Amino acid sequence: MTGYVTRWISEWIEGLGKLALLFAEAVRSLCIHKPNGRELLRQIYFIGVKSQSVVLITGAFTGMVLCAQTYFQFHKVKMDSATLAVVSVSMCGELGPVLTGLMVAGRVGAAMAAELGTMRVTEQIDALRTLAAHPVDYLVVPRLLATLIAMPLLTAESIALGITAGYVVGVHLLGIDPTYSWQHMLRYTDVSDVVMGVLKSVVFGGVIALVGCHKGIVCGEGAEGVGRATTEAVVYASITILISNFFLTMFLTPLLGGL
Amino acid sequence: MIEVRDLKKRFGTHQVLNGVNLHIESGESVVIIGRSGGGKSILIKHLIGLLRPDSGAVLVDGQDITPMNERQLLEVRRKFGMLFQGAALFDSLTVAENVSFMLRREGKHTPGEIAARVEQALDMVELQGTQNKKPSELSGGMRKRVGLARAIIYQPEIVLYDEPTTGLDPVVSDSIDQLIQRVRDRLKVTSIVVTHDMRSARRVGQRILMLYEGKIYFTGTPDEAFSSKDPVVERFVKGISDPKEHTF
Numbered sequence: 203m204t205g206y207v208t209r210w211i212s213e214w215i216e217g218l219g220k221l222a223l224l225f226a227e228a229v230r231s232l233c234i235h236k237p238n239g240r241e242l243l244r245q246i247y248f249i250g251v252k253s254q255s256v257v258l259i260t261g262a263f264t265g266m267v268l269c270a271q272t273y274f275q276f277h278k279v280k281m282d283s284a285t286l287a288v289v290s291v292s293m294c295g296e297l298g299p300v301l302t303g304l305m306v307a308g309r310v311g312a313a314m315a316a317e318l319g320t321m322r323v324t325e326q327i328d329a330l331r332t333l334a335a336h337p338v339d340y341l342v343v344p345r346l347l348a349t350l351i352a353m354p355l356l357t358a359e360s361i362a363l364g365i366t367a368g369y370v371v372g373v374h375l376l377g378i379d380p381t382y383s384w385q386h387m388l389r390y391t392d393v394s395d396v397v398m399g400v401l402k403s404v405v406f407g408g409v410i411a412l413v414g415c416h417k418g419i420v421c422g423e424g425a426e427g428v429g430r431a432t433t434e435a436v437v438y439a440s441i442t443i444l445i446s447n448f449f450l451t452m453f454l455t456p457l458l459g460g461l
Numbered sequence: 462m463i464e465v466r467d468l469k470k471r472f473g474t475h476q477v478l479n480g481v482n483l484h485i486e487s488g489e490s491v492v493i494i495g496r497s498g499g500g501k502s503i504l505i506k507h508l509i510g511l512l513r514p515d516s517g518a519v520l521v522d523g524q525d526i527t528p529m530n531e532r533q534l535l536e537v538r539r540k541f542g543m544l545f546q547g548a549a550l551f552d553s554l555t556v557a558e559n560v561s562f563m564l565r566r567e568g569k570h571t572p573g574e575i576a577a578r579v580e581q582a583l584d585m586v587e588l589q590g591t592q593n594k595k596p597s598e599l600s601g602g603m604r605k606r607v608g609l610a611r612a613i614i615y616q617p618e619i620v621l622y623d624e625p626t627t628g629l630d631p632v633v634s635d636s637i638d639q640l641i642q643r644v645r646d647r648l649k650v651t652s653i654v655v656t657h658d659m660r661s662a663r664r665v666g667q668r669i670l671m672l673y674e675g676k677i678y679f680t681g682t683p684d685e686a687f688s689s690k691d692p693v694v695e696r697f698v699k700g701i702s703d704p705k706e707h708t709f
Contacts, residue, residue: 321551324547324549325545325546325547325549326549326550326551326552328506328511328545328549329543329545329549329550329551329611330551331511331531331534331535331538332509332511332538332541332542332543332612333538333562333563333566333611334535334536334538334539334563334566335535335562335563335566336531336532336535
């Protein structure tokens with residue numbers, strides 16, 4: 203049992219080290235090469251535009267259910283008008299970036315691992331290297347940049363739609379007073395909440411792209427290898443998002459003056 | 462010129478290369494033969510730095526490439542062109558985009574120049590007019606031809622062929638063999654072909670190297686290989702299995 207835990211921890215640390223090396227190589231690549239604009243746009247389209255429906259549905263229904271649950275509890279102590287403030291702060295700082303990150307990890311991280319994994323098993327990555335193209339320059343950098351650009355935008359959309367949906371449910375379905383709710387929401391939602399959400403989304407975007415690309419590039423042989431790489435990309439990216447979210451909250455809150 | 466000194470490579474407990482030594486002169490056409498799973502493709506990938514050895518050296522024009530990092534290797538690889546076993550064409554790109562990949566990456570050529578070079582390379586492999594097709598629309602033989610056009614368009618000094626005729630019917634295999642000879646004669650390149658197809662080895666090779674148990678076991682001309690009385694070489698060349706050995 204101890205041996206299993208030790209091995210798990212050492213593999214986890216080794217994995218983080220490999221991600222750090224991949225990130226360093228991507229930064230080096232950005233310093234010496236201009237990224238391929240056409241490929242960058244294609245990736246932004248794939249990550250940003252094609253993820254719209256998933257992210258918007260997640261944001262809207264999370265805002266709706268959060269509003270309903272908060273109202274059911276607050277109504278008991280006659281704090282109905284504070285409902286939207288809770289929805290807004292939660293969506294901005296935590297639920298917006300985390301749920302968007304998890305949904306994008308499932309859709310985009312998996313796709314990256316599957317695409318790059320297939321390229322590896324069909325020797326396309328080796329072919330790239332023989333054609334004097336570094337796989338990090340050609341494959342990782344456009345995906346990493348595109349995710350870093352798309353994630354904050356998707357998160358902002360998710361937050362906005364979550365709050366709007368919460369407002370609609372609270373005001374039109376549960377009968378909360380619109381003026382008080384709106385005023386309380388503006389009073390308790392700080393700029394730092396929005397900034398924290400955006401900063402978290404950038405970090406989560408980096409995690410999704412790096413884990414997805416890394417799992418694809420080191421993928422094992424055959425269909426089984428590609429399948430495993432895809433699963434691991436989603437699982438590891440999701441776990442990393444959830445763990446790093448806690449540390450980001452603890453680190454960013456005092457930094458942004460939230461305490 | 463390529464020189465390999467005491468190259469060793471192990472995967473897990475399996476010692477694939479166990480002290481390979483070889484020397485290939487510029488302009489030579491060398492065929493590396495050996496059993497399936499015997500390490501031929503592993504050896505060829507070491508020549509271009511796609512794999513790193515456990516020990517030993519690979520010298521390309523006198524320069525040891527084994528301690529180089531990936532970015533330094535990119536420069537060395539400009540001397541090489543490689544045709545992969547499954548052609549390894551980029552699925553998302555058209556034939557023209559595949560063939561012109563290296564030229565477009567260099568950014569030194571106008572679109573007109575690139576189009577002309579692509580046409581010339583496709584002409585060499587007899588695939589004129591396929592520029593706008595996707596790899597999925599091509600047959601196995603056509604894919605290999607496109608792979609070869611992609612490997613020769615930037616006029617490398619050395620062309621590596623990894624099992625160029627595997628999975629192809631005899632007629633298409635013959636046309637690929639002719640193509641390898643044509644590329645060698647017209648472009649004056651060094652050709653290194655890895656194969657277990659002895660008919661192909663005889664046609665395209667000026668010298669045959671046999672890899673056996675992780676070492677170069679035999680070196681000689683195709684005629685010497687086919688007339689060899691060494692039991693290992695003779696059995697391989699004639700395709701006779703050893704009844705005492707499990708071959709599958």
